[in-house]
Amino acid sequence: MGNRDATGDSQADDKRPGREYRTVADLVDDGVYRLDADGCFIAVTDAFVELTGHTRDDVLGEHVSSLVDGQDGERFDDLRTRLESDANTTFETAIETADGDRRPCTMQVSPLVADGEVDGTVGVVRPIENGARQPDQPPATAVSEPLATVIDEADVGMVVIDDAFDVVWINETAEAYFGVDRSDVIGQDKRTVIEETTRTSLAEPDASAETDDDNTDVEQFECHITPGPDREGRWLEHRSTPLESGPYAGGRIELYYDITDRKETELARVESNQRFESLVDAVEEHAIFMLDTEGHVVSWNEGAERIKGYDEAEIIGEHFSVFYTDEDRADDVPQQNLTQARETGMVEDEGWRVRADGSTFWANVTITAIRTDGELQGYAKVTRDMTDRRERERQLRHERNLIEQILETSPVGIAVVNPDGSTSRANKRMAQLLELPAEDASAYTAGQRAMFDADGAFLPVEERPAFRVFETGEPLYDQEVLLDPDGKRRWLSVNAAPITSEESDPERVVVTATEITELRAVAERRKRELKEREKELATVRLATNLLKTGEQPTEELLQEFVTKLPQSFRYPDRTAACVSVGEHEAATESYEPSEQSIAATATTANDTPVTIDVVRTTSQPETDTEPFLEDEQQLIETLATLVAFHFERQEYIDELQAETRRLEQFAYAASHDLQEPLRMVSSYLQLIERRYGDKLDDDGREFLSFAVEGAERMRSMIEGLLEYSRVEAQGGPFEPVDLDAVLEDVLRDLEVRIIETNAEITTASLPTVEGDASQLRQLFQNLLENALEYSEGEPRVHVSAERRGEKWVVSVCDDGIGIEPEETDRIFEVFQRLHSREKHDGTGIGLALCRRIVERHDGEIWVESEPERGSTFSMTLPAVSEDGA
Numbered sequence: 063m064g065n066r067d068a069t070g071d072s073q074a075d076d077k078r079p080g081r082e083y084r085t086v087a088d089l090v091d092d093g094v095y096r097l098d099a100d101g102c103f104i105a106v107t108d109a110f111v112e113l114t115g116h117t118r119d120d121v122l123g124e125h126v127s128s129l130v131d132g133q134d135g136e137r138f139d140d141l142r143t144r145l146e147s148d149a150n151t152t153f154e155t156a157i158e159t160a161d162g163d164r165r166p167c168t169m170q171v172s173p174l175v176a177d178g179e180v181d182g183t184v185g186v187v188r189p190i191e192n193g194a195r196q197p198d199q200p201p202a203t204a205v206s207e208p209l210a211t212v213i214d215e216a217d218v219g220m221v222v223i224d225d226a227f228d229v230v231w232i233n234e235t236a237e238a239y240f241g242v243d244r245s246d247v248i249g250q251d252k253r254t255v256i257e258e259t260t261r262t263s264l265a266e267p268d269a270s271a272e273t274d275d276d277n278t279d280v281e282q283f284e285c286h287i288t289p290g291p292d293r294e295g296r297w298l299e300h301r302s303t304p305l306e307s308g309p310y311a312g313g314r315i316e317l318y319y320d321i322t323d324r325k326e327t328e329l330a331r332v333e334s335n336q337r338f339e340s341l342v343d344a345v346e347e348h349a350i351f352m353l354d355t356e357g358h359v360v361s362w363n364e365g366a367e368r369i370k371g372y373d374e375a376e377i378i379g380e381h382f383s384v385f386y387t388d389e390d391r392a393d394d395v396p397q398q399n400l401t402q403a404r405e406t407g408m409v410e411d412e413g414w415r416v417r418a419d420g421s422t423f424w425a426n427v428t429i430t431a432i433r434t435d436g437e438l439q440g441y442a443k444v445t446r447d448m449t450d451r452r453e454r455e456r457q458l459r460h461e462r463n464l465i466e467q468i469l470e471t472s473p474v475g476i477a478v479v480n481p482d483g484s485t486s487r488a489n490k491r492m493a494q495l496l497e498l499p500a501e502d503a504s505a506y507t508a509g510q511r512a513m514f515d516a517d518g519a520f521l522p523v524e525e526r527p528a529f530r531v532f533e534t535g536e537p538l539y540d541q542e543v544l545l546d547p548d549g550k551r552r553w554l555s556v557n558a559a560p561i562t563s564e565e566s567d568p569e570r571v572v573v574t575a576t577e578i579t580e581l582r583a584v585a586e587r588r589k590r591e592l593k594e595r596e597k598e599l600a601t602v603r604l605a606t607n608l609l610k611t612g613e614q615p616t617e618e619l620l621q622e623f624v625t626k627l628p629q630s631f632r633y634p635d636r637t638a639a640c641v642s643v644g645e646h647e648a649a650t651e652s653y654e655p656s657e658q659s660i661a662a663t664a665t666t667a668n669d670t671p672v673t674i675d676v677v678r679t680t681s682q683p684e685t686d687t688e689p690f691l692e693d694e695q696q697l698i699e700t701l702a703t704l705v706a707f708h709f710e711r712q713e714y715i716d717e718l719q720a721e722t723r724r725l726e727q728f729a730y731a732a733s734h735d736l737q738e739p740l741r742m743v744s745s746y747l748q749l750i751e752r753r754y755g756d757k758l759d760d761d762g763r764e765f766l767s768f769a770v771e772g773a774e775r776m777r778s779m780i781e782g783l784l785e786y787s788r789v790e791a792q793g794g795p796f797e798p799v800d801l802d803a804v805l806e807d808v809l810r811d812l813e814v815r816i817i818e819t820n821a822e823i824t825t826a827s828l829p830t831v832e833g834d835a836s837q838l839r840q841l842f843q844n845l846l847e848n849a850l851e852y853s854e855g856e857p858r859v860h861v862s863a864e865r866r867g868e869k870w871v872v873s874v875c876d877d878g879i880g881i882e883p884e885e886t887d888r889i890f891e892v893f894q895r896l897h898s899r900e901k902h903d904g905t906g907i908g909l910a911l912c913r914r915i916v917e918r919h920d921g922e923i924w925v926e927s928e929p930e931r932g933s934t935f936s937m938t939l940p941a942v943s944e945d946g947a
Contacts, residue, residue, distance in 0.1 A: 092109060092186045092187060092188045093106070093107060093109045093110030093111075093112075093113040093114070093186065093187040093188070094106070094107040094109065094110060094184070094185070094186055094187075095107070095110050095184070095187065096174075096182060096183070096184045096185075097126055097182050097183045097184075098181075098182045099180065099181050100125070101127070101183075102124060103122050103123065103126065104122065104123075105122070106118060106121055110187060113157070113165070113167075113189060114157055114158075114159050115159040115160030115161060116159070117160075120160070128158075129157050129158050130155045130156065130157060130158070130169075151170070151306065152168060152169065152170045152171070152303055152315070154166065154167070154168050154190065155168075155169055157187065165189060166189070166190040167187050167188060167189050167190060168188050169186070169187050170186045170187075170188075170303065171184075171185040172184050172185065172280065217235060217320065218235060218317055218318065218319055219232075219233060219236030219238075219240075219318030219319075219320075220232070220235070220236055220316065220318070221233075221236055221316040221318075222310060222313065222314075222315050222316075223252050223310075223313045223314045223315075223316070224310045224312070224313040225310065225311065225312030226251075226313075227251055227253065227313075228249060228252070229247050229250055229251075229252055229255060230248060230249075230310060230313070231248065232244050232247055232248065236318055238294075239287060239293065239296065239298060240259075240287065240293065241263055241290050241291075241292040241293030242255075242259055242260065246259065262288075262290070263288060263290060264285060264287065264288070265285075265286035265287070265288050266286070278304055279304075280302070280303045280304075281300065281301070281303075281316075282299070282300065282301045282302075283299075283300050284297060284300070284321065284325070285297075285298050285300060286298075296322040297321050297322045297324075297326075298318045298319065298320060298321065299319040299321045300317075300318055301317045301318075302316040302317065303315060348365045348444055348445065348446050349363065349365050349366035349368075349369045349370055349443075349444070349445035349446075350365060350366065350442070350443075350445075351443055352432075352440055352441070352442055352443070353382055353400075353429075353441040353442075353443055354441075355439070355440055356381075357381050357382050357383065357396065357397075357400050357441070358380065358381055358382070359377050359379065359380055359381075359382055360378065361378075366445070369417075369423070369445060369446075369447045370385060370415075370417055370418060370445070371417040371418035372418045376418075382443065383396035383397075384416070385415050385416055385445075386415065386416065387413075387414050387415070387416055390413065390414075395411075395413075399411055399427075399429055400429065400441065403429040403431045403441055404438060407431050408429065408431065409428070409429050410427070410428045410429075411426075411427045411428075411429075412424070412425065412427070412448065413427075415445065423447050423448075423449045424447075424448045424449045424451075424452040425445050425446065425447060425448060426445070426446045426448045427443065427445050428443070428444045429441050429442070430443075430444075469489045470489050470490055472491060473491060473576075474491060474574050474575065475488075475491040475492030475493075475494070475496075475554075475575040476488070476489045476491070476492055476572065476573070477489070477492045477506075477572070477573045477575075478561070478570050478571070478572050478573075479508070479528040479570060479572075479573055480570055481532055481568075481569075483523065483528075483529075484507050484508075485505070485506045485507065486570060487504060488504050492575060495552075495554060495577060496510075496511055508523045508526065508528065508529065509523045511545065512545075512546075513543045513545060514543070514544040514545075515542070515543070515544070516542045516544070518544065521543065526543075527541050527556045527557070527558035527573060528558050531558045531559065531568060531571045532560075532568055532571060535560055535562070535568055537557070537558065538556075538557065538559075539557050540557065541555070541557075541558075542555055542556075542578070542582075543555075543556050543575075552577060553577070553578045553579045553582045554575045554576065554578065555575070555576045555578045556573060556574070557573070557574045557575075558572070558573045558574075559571065559572055616643065617646055617648065620641050620642075620643060620647070620648035621648040623641060623648070623705075624639050624641045624648045624650055627639045627641070627650075627674075627676070627701070628650065628676075630694075630697060631676070631694055632691065632694070633678075636678055636679050637676060637677070637678065637679065638651075638652040638653035638654070638677050638679050639653060639674065639677070640653050640673075640675045641673070641674050641675075641705070642671070642672070642673045643670065643671075643672050643705060644670045644671065644709075652679050653675075653677065654677065654679075655675075656678060658677060658678035658689040658690075659675060659676060659678070659689075660675075660676050660694065660695050660698060661674065661698070662674050662695075662701070664702040664703050664705070664706035666706050666709050666710035666713060667710050667713070668710070668713050670706075670710075670713070672702050672709065673702070674698045674701055674705070676690070678690070747766065747769050750766060751766055794834045794835070794837070796832050796833055796834060796919075796940075797833075797835070798830050798831070799830065799831055799833050799834075799838055800828075800830050801828035801830065801831060801838070801842075801863070801872065802825075802828045804835060804838050804839050804842060805825060805828060805842055805861060807839060808842045808843045808846060809823060809846075812847065812850070815847070815850055816850070819850050819856065820856045821853075821856060821859065822858050822859070823846070823857075823859045823860075823861070824859070824860045824861070825860070825861040825862070826860075826863060827863075828861065828863050829863050829865070829870050829941065829942075831870055831919075831939040831940060831941060831942060832919075832939075832942050833940065834915075834918070834919070837915045837918065837919075838915070840911065840915060841912050841915045841916065841937070842861075842874075844908040844912050845874045845912060845935050846859065846874065847908070848908060848909070849874060849876035852876075852878040852933075853876060853877065853878040854878070854879055855877075857876060857877070857878065858876065858877045859874065859875065859876045859877075860874075860875045861873070861875075862875070865941065868940065868941055869921065869938040869941060870938065870939050870940075870941050871936055872936070872937055872938075872939060873934050873935065873937075874934070874935045875932065875933075875934040875935075876932050876933055876934075877931070877932040878933060879929070880927045880928050880929040880930055880931050880932055880933055881925060881927040881929070881933055882929055883927075886924070886925050886926075886927060889909050889925070890909050890910055890913045890923070912935075912937075916938070916939070919940060920940060921937055921938035921939050921940070922937065922938050923935065923937040924936055924937075
C-alpha cells in the first residue's frame, strides 16, 4: 500500500557486538528478543521487559518455553528445520508474565544465519489487547471476526493480501491513514489499488514499487501520506511479512505504524544538523572538524582550511598528528591529548602547530569526546589561531615590564588611589615623598599625613587632589601642597587624573607628585627680584619719558625727575635724592648730604657733568647690613648715563639746528646775491644779440645762444635752490588743506601743457590734510610736471588717496618711461638727474624739493616703478585731527 523506500530482508551476524543489536532494537516500540541456537534468551529490550514484567536477569539464559504456552514452546523447536530455509514466521501465543498471568501476543520470528547454518533467532513480541487466543487457535495468518473488531480499534493500520495479491481485509485505521473506503479496496488487486486509489495520497508516487511476485521477503520501509479531504498528512512505517499457513497462505499481512512524531523529530534533527554543519562551515575564525576514535580527520570546515592550509580532499582520512611539531609527536603529545579527552571528556591545549606549507602558528586547541549512550563515537576538535594574540600578549608583558621599570625609576612620585582613600599602588619615589618605608607605601590611606595649601591652611581630605577628581570626574593639575609647615617645609606639585571605563564614574585616580621645594624657593627669590626689576624698569621708563625731547625747561625737568626717583628704592619714605646737570640742580625737600649715600656721575660729549646723589634720611632696619642694595647702585648709574645721554643728544640737536639755520641762511643769501650778477650777464647777452647779432657769423650766433641758455639754466637752478632753502625757513603755518582744491589749481596752471601733450589726468576724491597749502601745491605741481615730462606717448595720470591710521597715503601714478630699481633712491637727491638735458629738461631739484616738503609734513615719499611700464609716487601726509576737523 505504501511508498517503498527500503527493503528489510535483514540477516544478523552473531559475530557483531551486542551494541548493533541494541541500537536497532531500541528503535522498535514492541518487545524485541534474541535466542541462541538452543532457543535460550541472550538479549531482550526494555519494551520486552516491560511487556512481560520479568527482569532482564530473570529472562536471560532461560529457554523460550519458560515464557510461552507449552504447545507454542514445542513449535519453536519444530521451526528449526523451516528456519534453515531463511523463512520468517508469525504466530499468536500467550506470554506468561511475572505475576503469573498469561498475556495474548503475536510473535514474529526471523532466523540468524552464520556460515549457512541457523545460529539463533530474533523476534518481535506485540501484545494483543482486549482479546485472547483459543488453545486450538491456529497462528494469526487469517483474520477472524472477533480479532477484526479488536484490530479495528487499534492504532496500527493493517492490510491482509491473499496469494493472488488481492486485498482481502483492511482495518479502519488503514482506511483513515490512506483516506480509502474498505468496500472500494477489498477484492481489488493490491497493485491496482496503489495505482488508482492510494497513489494520490503518497508524497512520492513515482517511487512506489510493486511487491515481488515470489512474495517471500519481509518488508519494512517508510512512506509519507499527504493531507487530503478525507485524510490527514502523516508519516507511516510499513512492516509486512508473508503468510505461510492458514486460509491466506501465500499472501501477506501489512502493518502501518504512525511514526509522524518520530519522523518530525528526525527531520528536525536532520535540519538542525544541517544548520549546524552550515554554521560550522561558515566559521572562518576557528578550525572545527571531527576525528574518528583513532584520531583520523573525518570532517573539515572553511576555517580549518584557512588556518591550517589543507584542502578537504587532501586531509580527510589523515591522522591529526600531522598538525603537531616533530617535537610534540616525539613526546607523544597528540595521543596524550586524545587519551585525556577520552578519559575526562575534554582537553584544552596551547602550543605551536604546523600548517600544510610547513609554517607554524600558535594555537589554542580544544578536543571534546563525542559519545552516544556512553559509547565513544569520535572527537570534536576546535583550533583557533592565537599567533596574533600571543604576540599582543608578549608585547603587553613587555610594555607592562617597561611601565613597571619606568614607574619604579621615575623621579616623580606615582600612586593609584581607591575611592575609599586607600592606595592601590605606589612607587618608591612616592614613598620617599611621604616619608614612608617603600614596603608600606601601598598601605597609605588618605589623611595619614597632614597637608596644607599654598597659603598654609590645612587641607581636609575631601579637598585634596584625589578626592576632588573622584567628585568632579575631571583631572586636576599643578596643585601645590605643603608638608610639615612648622618643621622642614616641603612643597609638592600634585596632578591627579581619573581612571574610568566607558562613561562611568572614576574607578580609581592616578596621582603624581613632584617635590618643588627648591623650585619654589627659587621662584620666590625670582619674584622678589622681579619686583625690584619692575621698580627699576618703571624708573628707567619714567626717566625716558621725562627726557624726551621737548620744550620743558631743564630746571623743571630735573625737579620732576628727582621727585619721583625715591619711589624706586626699598624704603621710599627714608630716601632723598639730588640731581645736577652742569649748573642746573634739583633735590627733594628732605635731601641733605650724608655718609649713608650712593652716587653716580657721567659727562656729556661737551664735558657737561651729570651727578645723582641718593641718601638715607633715617637709619635702616637692623636686618639690613647695607643702607643700599647693589641693584640700587646700578640703577642710579644707569639713570646718570640716561640723563647724560639726554642732555648730550639735546646739545647735539641744538648744534644741528644752529648749523642748519646757518646753511639755510647761506643758501638763501647765496642764491639771492647770485641773482643780481646773473641778471646783469643775461641783460648784456641780450644786448649783444640785439646790437651785433647780424654782424656775427654762424659760430658766433651759436656761441651766443649757448651763453644765453646757460645763463637761463643758472637762473632756474638758483631759483630752485632758493625755493629749497625756504621750505623750513619761510614755510607757512599748518592748517587744514583741501587737496581737491589744491589739485584743481595745479591742473589749471598746467592746462596748456596738458593740451599740448594730449594728456589724460584722472583723480579720485582727495582728503583734507593738515599742512602748508603753498608747499602742497608745489608738491603736486612738481609730481604732475614730471609725469607729463617723462612720457613718450600721450600721458595717462591718476591721482588717488588711501587712509592709513593717522596718515593719508596720496599717490600719483603714470604710464611713463619708468625708473630702474637701483635709481629709485637717487632721484630724490639735489641736482641728481637720470637723463640728459637734450632728452628731458630740468634742474634736478624738483623731486628733492618734494621730499623736503613731505618731510616737513612729518611724512615719507617713495616711488614704485618698472621700466617702460610707468611709476607711482606715493607720500604720507597728516590727517586732520578731530579737533581741527
